[in-house]
Amino acid sequence: MLTRDVADSFLSCLEETRYYDAHEVLEALWFPVRSQKTPEVLLLKGLINASVSFELHKRGRSHKAPGPWNVYMKYREHLEDIGARNPLYLELDEALHATLERFHA
Numbered sequence: 077m078l079t080r081d082v083a084d085s086f087l088s089c090l091e092e093t094r095y096y097d098a099h100e101v102l103e104a105l106w107f108p109v110r111s112q113k114t115p116e117v118l119l120l121k122g123l124i125n126a127s128v129s130f131e132l133h134k135r136g137r138s139h140k141a142p143g144p145w146n147v148y149m150k151y152r153e154h155l156e157d158i159g160a161r162n163p164l165y166l167e168l169d170e171a172l173h174a175t176l177e178r179f180h181a
Contacts, residue, residue: 077105077116077120078164087167089127091171095131105120106124115154115158116154119151119154122147122151125145126144126172129145130179133179145176148172
């Protein structure tokens with residue numbers, strides 16, 4: 077499901093602190109299949125929520141950011157299996173944690 081082009085677009089958005097846009101990149105992939113509730117679809121939902129968490133930080137609403145981040149952590153349980161089939165998900169996870177570290181630096 078996740079392609080190199082989509083992953084690169086998401087990663088660029090994160091790097092440029094365009095977290096809302098990062099959310100939109102993945103939502104375009106997730107939205108048509110959102111009712112499927114497969115591990116990959118749930119992981120995408122989590123990645124989208126991580127982006128939302130960063131956007132909340134960026135907008136000065138840090139007190140609201142843990143909710144969406146926790147959704148990501150909930151669905152991250154699928155990362156090992158999904159990442160073994162598509163390592164692009166591992167790249168996104170690594171970038172998300174690097175972004176989180178910048179917020180806490």
